[in-house]
Amino acid sequence: MSDKPIIDEQRKNSIVNLFNSGSEEDLNMAFQIVHQCDIVKSFPMILQIIAACPKEKYTMQTPFILSE
Numbered sequence: 040m041s042d043k044p045i046i047d048e049q050r051k052n053s054i055v056n057l058f059n060s061g062s063e064e065d066l067n068m069a070f071q072i073v074h075q076c077d078i079v080k081s082f083p084m085i086l087q088i089i090a091a092c093p094k095e096k097y098t099m100q101t102p103f104i105l106s107e
Contacts (some may be wrong), residue, residue, distance in 0.1 A: 046073070046081035058092045096097055 040075070046054070057069035073085060 043075060043077040044072075046084040046088075048084070051084040054068050055091045056087050058088070 040091075044050070052068045054072055057065040057072075068082070073081075073088070
């Protein structure tokens with residue numbers, strides 16, 4: 040059983056807000072949240088985050104690609 044958090048609707052909205060702030064600290068916080076979550080169970084919400092933040096620098100050209 041995984042002890043990693045799962046991104047739900049509320050966390051997804053918080054992560055999107057972090058991305059939209061534009062702050063480097065907020066961006067790093069968002070990446071850390073995603074990196075530490077249960078990727079498999081959170082994947083649908085991660086896709087929604089990527090869709091909500093279509094700027095290239097917030098998606099596959101970021102630390103998202105380093106997540107396991």
